[in-house]
Amino acid sequence: MLKKTLLYSLLAICSLCCTSCFDILEEINIKNDGTGSMLVTFNMSKSKTKLASIMMLDSINGHKVPSEDEINLFLKDVTDYLEKTEGIGNIKKTKDFDNYIFTVSCDFKDVEQINGIFKDIIIEQNKKGGTHFSTKNFAFNSSEKTFHRYFTYDDSIKKSFNHLKSEDQKVFQDASLTAIYRFENPVTSISNTKARVSPNKKAVMLKVGAMDFIMGKQSLANKIQLSK
Amino acid sequence: MRRLVVALSTLCIAYLGQSQDLVSKIPSNATAVVTIKGKRMLDLVSVSEFSNSRLGQMFGKELGRETDGQVNNLEQLGLDLNNNFYYFLEAKEGVFHNCFLIPLKNAKGVLSLLSERQKEGMVTEGGISYIQDDYDGSVTLWNENAMLLLFSESTKNDYSYYDDYGYNEPLESAEIAIAVEEGVNEGAEEAEIAAEAVEDATESVESAAEAVIEETIIDIEETVIESVEPETPYYDDYYNSEAYKKEQEEREKKRLAREAKRKKEREAQANSTLDKAKAIMAGNHTNGNILKNTAYVQSIGNGQDEAVAWVNDFGRIYQDMVMGAYYGGMVNPYDFMGIDKLYNGFSITARLNFEKDHASLKTKYQMNRELADIYKPMYSGKFNPNFTKYINEDRLLGYWSLNMSTEGLLTAYPQLMDMVFNNSKGENYADAVSLGTDLFSTLIDEEAAGEIIRGDMLLVLNDLSEREVTYTDYEYDEEYNYKEVEKTKTETVPDFMFMFSSEKKGIFNRLVRIGIRENELKAIGGIYQITDMPNASPFDLYVMFKDNTVFMGSSKKDMLAIGNGTFVSKLSGTHKKNMKKNVTSMFVNGKKIISEIPAESFPRELRDKVAFLTANTEDVYFNFEKIKGTSMEGEMIWNTPEEGHNNSFAYFINMIDSLMD
Numbered sequence: 001m002l003k004k005t006l007l008y009s010l011l012a013i014c015s016l017c018c019t020s021c022f023d024i025l026e027e028i029n030i031k032n033d034g035t036g037s038m039l040v041t042f043n044m045s046k047s048k049t050k051l052a053s054i055m056m057l058d059s060i061n062g063h064k065v066p067s068e069d070e071i072n073l074f075l076k077d078v079t080d081y082l083e084k085t086e087g088i089g090n091i092k093k094t095k096d097f098d099n100y101i102f103t104v105s106c107d108f109k110d111v112e113q114i115n116g117i118f119k120d121i122i123i124e125q126n127k128k129g130g131t132h133f134s135t136k137n138f139a140f141n142s143s144e145k146t147f148h149r150y151f152t153y154d155d156s157i158k159k160s161f162n163h164l165k166s167e168d169q170k171v172f173q174d175a176s177l178t179a180i181y182r183f184e185n186p187v188t189s190i191s192n193t194k195a196r197v198s199p200n201k202k203a204v205m206l207k208v209g210a211m212d213f214i215m216g217k218q219s220l221a222n223k224i225q226l227s228k
Numbered sequence: 229m230r231r232l233v234v235a236l237s238t239l240c241i242a243y244l245g246q247s248q249d250l251v252s253k254i255p256s257n258a259t260a261v262v263t264i265k266g267k268r269m270l271d272l273v274s275v276s277e278f279s280n281s282r283l284g285q286m287f288g289k290e291l292g293r294e295t296d297g298q299v300n301n302l303e304q305l306g307l308d309l310n311n312n313f314y315y316f317l318e319a320k321e322g323v324f325h326n327c328f329l330i331p332l333k334n335a336k337g338v339l340s341l342l343s344e345r346q347k348e349g350m351v352t353e354g355g356i357s358y359i360q361d362d363y364d365g366s367v368t369l370w371n372e373n374a375m376l377l378l379f380s381e382s383t384k385n386d387y388s389y390y391d392d393y394g395y396n397e398p399l400e401s402a403e404i405a406i407a408v409e410e411g412v413n414e415g416a417e418e419a420e421i422a423a424e425a426v427e428d429a430t431e432s433v434e435s436a437a438e439a440v441i442e443e444t445i446i447d448i449e450e451t452v453i454e455s456v457e458p459e460t461p462y463y464d465d466y467y468n469s470e471a472y473k474k475e476q477e478e479r480e481k482k483r484l485a486r487e488a489k490r491k492k493e494r495e496a497q498a499n500s501t502l503d504k505a506k507a508i509m510a511g512n513h514t515n516g517n518i519l520k521n522t523a524y525v526q527s528i529g530n531g532q533d534e535a536v537a538w539v540n541d542f543g544r545i546y547q548d549m550v551m552g553a554y555y556g557g558m559v560n561p562y563d564f565m566g567i568d569k570l571y572n573g574f575s576i577t578a579r580l581n582f583e584k585d586h587a588s589l590k591t592k593y594q595m596n597r598e599l600a601d602i603y604k605p606m607y608s609g610k611f612n613p614n615f616t617k618y619i620n621e622d623r624l625l626g627y628w629s630l631n632m633s634t635e636g637l638l639t640a641y642p643q644l645m646d647m648v649f650n651n652s653k654g655e656n657y658a659d660a661v662s663l664g665t666d667l668f669s670t671l672i673d674e675e676a677a678g679e680i681i682r683g684d685m686l687l688v689l690n691d692l693s694e695r696e697v698t699y700t701d702y703e704y705d706e707e708y709n710y711k712e713v714e715k716t717k718t719e720t721v722p723d724f725m726f727m728f729s730s731e732k733k734g735i736f737n738r739l740v741r742i743g744i745r746e747n748e749l750k751a752i753g754g755i756y757q758i759t760d761m762p763n764a765s766p767f768d769l770y771v772m773f774k775d776n777t778v779f780m781g782s783s784k785k786d787m788l789a790i791g792n793g794t795f796v797s798k799l800s801g802t803h804k805k806n807m808k809k810n811v812t813s814m815f816v817n818g819k820k821i822i823s824e825i826p827a828e829s830f831p832r833e834l835r836d837k838v839a840f841l842t843a844n845t846e847d848v849y850f851n852f853e854k855i856k857g858t859s860m861e862g863e864m865i866w867n868t869p870e871e872g873h874n875n876s877f878a879y880f881i882n883m884i885d886s887l888m889d
Contacts, residue, residue, distance in 0.1 A: 023702075025702070043700060043701075043702075045699040045700040045701075046699045046701075046717070048697065048699060049695075049697050049719045049721070049766045050719075050766075052765050052766055053766045099699070099700050101700055166834075180708050180710075182708070198706055198707045198708050199706050199707070200706070200707050202707065203707050203708040203709075204708075205704070205708045
């Protein structure tokens with residue numbers, strides 16, 4: 001009892017003082033035939049001091065804090081799910097609890113098969129939350145040589161954010177989402193003006209602040225035209 | 229002292245008796261009473277001050293919405309805010325009466341709060357009006373001077389609902405068995421085999437019928453059904469049979485009778501609640517009002533508090549709760565434990581005061597003599613005066629001291645167990661528990677355990693210090709290939725020091741030797757760093773033993789200074805006294821904490837208010853005294869700045885206003 005109170009007092013102050021944010025990195029490499037690989041990185045190392053404090057608590061701001069075992073189990077569930085998805089292979093995951101960086105990567109036969117990964121989750125979310133998120137996020141037309149990153153903003157994102165306690169909202173204030181797409185052919189045009197094309201024209205990068213994304217000021221949507 | 233209390237109480241009664249105080253409506257046997265002194269609150273913040281505050285405006289807006297614009301502020305509500313507001317609980321024969329008493333200037337405001345439906349159900353008779361909720365029987369009753377809300381709840385569980393599902397019904401197995409038999413004979417081609425099975429089952433059913441519940445029958449029925457399927461769907465015939473219909477009619481008749489009985493009981497309960505409400509309003513109490521209750525009169529003291537909460541004799545509340553909860557009080561599943569011994573004579577009084585420069589909440593716990601004698605050794609710890617040498621008030625963010633006795637705790641715990649289980653109804657457990665506590669006392673050397681950890685300890689939070697931490701980021705080349713790079717940033721973490729008294733330096737030294745051998749500890753100039761900490765741990769941790777004290781701290785500088793005797797200490801007499809004389813003492817230096825937390829750690833909407841919060845936040849103290857006689861007293865003091873605030877109550881309203889921006 002005493003030990004717990006002592007520990008909680010200190011950790012609560014630590015978690016109050018330390019800053020928190022995260023970066024999500026989405027990297028997709030697509031070959032001309034539509035096959036490719038995807039890597040998703042969840043980097044919370046900027047918040048590692050705070051996370052180390054939080055991980056020692058049972059709950060924070062009324063939310064249960066997952067243990068290392070629970071996070072491991074979640075990652076296992078993710079990879080198990082990917083293994084069952086048609087056209088997805090070479091699934092790998094990494095976890096670094098010292099720096100709080102987690103990655104999941106896979107190869108795909110067709111970029112549309114990535115849509116299949118999230119389809120059920122999105123349908124469930126739309127049903128439960130009354131939202132209208134598209135189940136189609138990626139498309140590659142190998143004859144037209146166009147790559148689409150679809151995204152339709154839904155007001156529910158802002159509403160959900162506004163429902164969070166201000167302490168929880170803080171987590172998103174300095175967070176960012178970065179998308180990098182690489183191709184074999186040079187890029188001739190992009191539709192998202194915030195995205196940048198690399199000098200060799202074979203890569204496109206788009207970095208979006210989490211708050212801009214939540215408020216609908218910036219979108220991940222992009223149409224990338226490659227040379228034929 | 230006792231004379232003084234009686235004199236003050238008499239004055240108080242005289243004062244209350246002269247005014248139109250609602251206290252006379254509280255029965256003398258109330259087990260809990262909460263009083264809010266309207267006049268004293270108004271002296272602190274007037275109605276117009278409240279109505280002009282943002283909180284008051286929001287409240288007014290809500291009132292306007294609820295009453296279609298008839299009532300738009302607190303004043304129009306018709307409450308007599310100069311008088312006292314009360315809540316009381318009366319527990320009687322398993323029924324808990326929760327009652328709110330609200331003084332009124334007129335009943336106009338109350339009427340405007342009622343919905344059209346409620347107005348239709350309103351009854352006016354003999355100078356009082358009331359409405360009663362159809363669902364729970366709660367009563368809202370008022371006249372031109374007062375309103376009361378009464379919620380009565382019975383702890384008696386209604387087990388008759390089980391009958392609706394046939395759980396408690398006597399079996400009519402013979403009928404069922406015959407019906408099954410008939411069904412089999414009519415439908416089955418292989419009647420002989422089936423009939424044998426059914427007859428066997430029927431015998432079982434008949435023998436079981438004398439004692440067991442219907443569930444058994446259903447099981448047996450299923451067995452029979454399985455044995456004749458698929459050739460004989462006899463149950464279709466059974467469920468269409470006259471016998472089954474007759475049985476269902478009987479069952480429905482009984483269910484309706486039970487429902488009618490329950491309805492009657494609900495109506496009786498509702499009538500009883502209404503009668504009770506009328507009696508409260510009239511002040512008709514068999515044994516007089518609460519002012520005849522000496523314990524209550526003593527608890528209200530000099531009447532100078534803004535609010536008082538008093539809960540009398542938890543033992544009686546427990547008895548009343550148990551009385552109805554388990555089979556009408558016939559069975560108490562916990563009677564093997566003498567819980568009443570813990571609760572008997574246990575009462576609490578809490579007083580809330582808003583002064584010019586602080587708000588305080590004082591609590592007093594009164595317990596029975598037997599319990600007080602057991603608890604006393606637990607709280608008779610001696611505070612190590614050396615602790616105070618290692619605090620520098622200029623850097624102090626807060627502390628928490630604990631002044632217990634490990635030896636006393638280990639001695640008291642078996643006694644407490646013995647007391648609870650030494651009960652005539654729990655004699656089966658009493659011997660086992662007594663054996664257990666004797667063994668515990670034999671195996672544990674309380675005195676020796678008390679030498680390892682004496683029971684007095686202190687946690688001190690010092691400055692928030694900056695600590696450089698690394699993190700992983702990404703650098704991108706021209707083609708957006710990226711590589712991980714390690715960057716650094718500064719985090720602010722609190723420095724803390726935890727101390728506890730111990731006379732066993734030998735044990736500490738042995739632990740240190742093992743720690744160093746196992747590479748869990750690193751020696752640094754007389755202190756030891758715990759090396760096996762998580763990589764991202766928010767602080768480093770050092771340990772040391774000095775002057776019969778074990779130190780654990782996050783500041784290497786402070787630990788080294790304590791070790792070599794160069795620590796600069798500074799602590800006021802007030803803090804020293806609080807730590808020494810109280811069982812536990814807590815202090816939070818609010819102004820310093822807020823000023824030292826980095827602005828970016830505050831939620832965005834509060835960042836521009838940090839200066840305001842710093843200027844308007846003062847110290848908070850919490851102290852809990854040792855047992856004196858049979859009582860323990862605690863006090864929380866929230867200091868408030870005088871500048872910009874008329875008093876501490878106005879301070880809280882002003883703070884809410886400012887944070888609502």
